[in-house]
Amino acid sequence: MWELIQSNRRKSVLLLVMLATVLVGLGYFAGYFWNPRGGQLFGVLVALAIWAFMMLSAFGGGERILLATAGAREVKPEDAPQLYNILEEMKIASGISALPRLFIVDSAEPNAFAVGLKPDRSAVAVTTGLLARLNRDELQGVIGHEVAHINNRDTLFMTLAGVTVGAVVILADLFLRGLWFSSGRRRRSRDEGQLALIMLIVAIVLAILAPLLAQLIYFACSRKREYMADACSAQYTRYPEGLASALEKIASAPLRTREVNRVLAPMYIVNPLASRGRRVVGLFSTHPPVEERIRILRSMGGDTSLAGYEEAYRRLRKEPLVAAAMLQGVQPMEPRAPTTQAADERRQWRAARDLLHRVDGYRTIECGCGMRIKVPAGFSGRLNCPRCGRESAVG
Amino acid sequence: MGVVWVTLVVAAGVVVWLVAVYNGLVRSRNQVRNAWSQIDVQLKRRHDLIPNLVETAKGYMKHERETLEEITRARARAAEAGTVRERGAAESALSSALGRFFLVVENYPDLKANQNFLALQEELTSTENKVSFARQFYNDQVMKYNTRLQSFPTNMVAGTFGFKPEEFFEIETAGEREAPKVSFS
Incomplete structure (x- = not known):
């Protein structure tokens, strides 16, 4: 696993350098256009300043911002013992240094995501819809996938890359707008005219292409990471069918939420914004098609190790996922037996909603007729029992 | 003069290499020990859960005294085991006793509906x-x-400083032995 992180890290650093080059290059040309004498340095400095500001806010609590954006509430171990058990199992299997914090999102759509710049400051969030639909093995597959993102430092990378892409977009936007407004006022000495014109064209082309380029780099990398996380999940749980059938359930659930944040979308286990049933992978998709992920997991056969996934991946996609050197010394792992527990959707919906209520600090009031009424935290006064009509005091 | 310098540089290089290899071995051995303590924590946790389980089940399973006693006995043996190998064998026995117990539980719907029991089963x-x-x-x-x-040249350093190979922990759980060879295709 360590070798995997190392190889990932090298690739990530290369990628971040590429993204940073795009950013600095854009700053340079924009600066040149703003003032051909010495403006380049200013442009680069502006680019770096935007980048540094965004980076600082990401490091100073980026995960809190992301979790808040998704409307995630923290869950305590005593509120969801099974979920915590599963998370702890995956922590042990992956060997990450600390248990991620656990959050729940009130959404009927089944989904999950992970955030965090390092394992001891990470968090996993699941939706109520996920808790309601999946059985224990499926839940384990999904949590395994999220813990793999943390362990492979994908969450760190996605934050860094996301921030850099964001800085490129902002800078390009600033430049193009500035160009629009300042075009009449600019002075230019005659001998620099031709060079300046060339530079101007380069700068405009770069400003238009840079955000696209940056996003392309980001997305291509994100897709590989999804496959990798699937492979790790299969290895941790030693039961690929769990994740496969979880993905199937997630993909077939009716699409209800449209309020998902675009920034967060690439982080979910299945992209909530992608239209369902579309088979082609666009250059701009952050996730590989779900059907393909399921097919790979199901064709792994009797070996749940990374080597088993790699073999299935190659068979289907006709290309390698990881370098052959990383598979050296990987022991084949037999799949474990499934836990015999079917998902009971009605019971689990109620449990998921109860969990949400507990997390939100609802109090339960027992009416004389046996009806249990849940009351929001801040409520006080009198209320009537919906079944027998008796009045009880709250507060 | 030159010879002295060359000797000094070579000697310094050897010392740096020795320190690096030694530290690497220590780190590696500590990782093994950390990993073992994780198993240990979980095995202890399992031992702690069992009396509670037996107590809860007793009231419902009047006719399964033998199954319950077997679990208790297996737990006692596992608690006494010394070496990694013995421990593995004793824990395997406990796992299979538990496996048999959970099979029998299917015949006791009352027990399966008990909230306390369900929580214990999940644990x-x-x-x-x-x-x-x-x-x-x-x-x-x-x-x-x-x-x-075992690999050269680390083995020379390891031999000198008395690093010994560690034992694998083999435990056969009921689930694993019966695991069907599934082929998803």
């Missing part, structure tokens, strides 16, 4: 999983450490 299932994942992780670490001990 035991999870602990069982944790043991098996921790074991996987431990054996990986042992494999890495032992490979390191």
Whole structure:
């Protein structure tokens, strides 16, 4: 696993350098256009300043911002013992240094995501819809996938890359707008005219292409990471069918939420914004098609190790996922037996909603007729029992 | 003059290499021990859960005294086991006793509806999983450490400083032995 992180890290650093080059290059040309004498340095400095500001806010609590954006509430171990058990199992299997914090999102759509710049400051969030639909093995597959993102430092990378892409977009936007407004006022000495014109064209082309380029780099990398996380999940749980059938359930659930944040979308286990049933992978998709992920997991056969996934991946996609050197010394792992527990959707919906209520600090009031009424935290006064009509005091 | 310098540089290089190899071995051995303590925590947790389980089940399962006693006995034996190998064998016996118990439980719907029992069952299932994942992780670490001990030239340093190979932890759980060879195709 360590070798995997190392190889990932090298690739990530290369990628971040590429993204940073795009950013600095854009700053340079924009600066040149703003003032051909010495403006380049200013442009680069502006680019770096935007980048540094965004980076600082990401490091100073980026995960809190992301979790808040998704409307995630923290869950305590005593509120969801099974979920915590599963998370702890995956922590042990992956060997990450600390248990991620656990959050729940009130959404009927089944989904999950992970955030965090390092394992001891990470968090996993699941939706109520996920808790309601999946059985224990499926839940384990999904949590395994999220813990793999943390362990492979994908969450760190996605934050860094996301921030850099964001800085490129902002800078390009600033430049193009500035160009629009300042075009009449600019002075230019005659001998620099031709060079300046060339530079101007380069700068405009770069400003238009840079955000696209940056996003392309980001997305291509994100897709590989999804496959990798699937492979790790299969290895941790030693039961690929769990994740496969979880993905199937997630993909077939009716699409209800449209309020998902675009920034967060690439982080979910299945992209909530992608239209369902579309088979082609666009250059701009952050996730590989779900059907393909399921097919790979199901064709792994009797070996749940990374080597088993790699073999299935190659068979289907006709290309390698990881370098052959990383598979050296990987022991084949037999799949474990499934836990015999079917998902009971009605019971689990109620449990998921109860969990949400507990997390939100609802109090339960027992009416004389046996009806249990849940009351929001801040409520006080009198209320009537919906079944027998008796009045009880709250507060 | 030149010879002295060359000798000094070579000697310094050897010392730096020795320190690096030694520290690497220590780190590797510590990883093995950390991994073992994780298994240990989970095995202890399982031992702690069992009296509670037996107590809860007793009231419902009048006719299964033998099954319950077997669990208690297996737990006692596992608690006494000394070496890694003995421990593995005793814990395997406990796992299979628990496996048989959970099969029998299917015949007692009242017990299966008991909230306390359900919570215990989830805890035991999870602990069982944790043991098996921790074991996987431990054996990986042992494999890495032992490979390191045996490969040249690290083996010379390891021999000099008395590093010994670690034992694998083998435990056969009921689930694993009966695991069907599934082929998803």
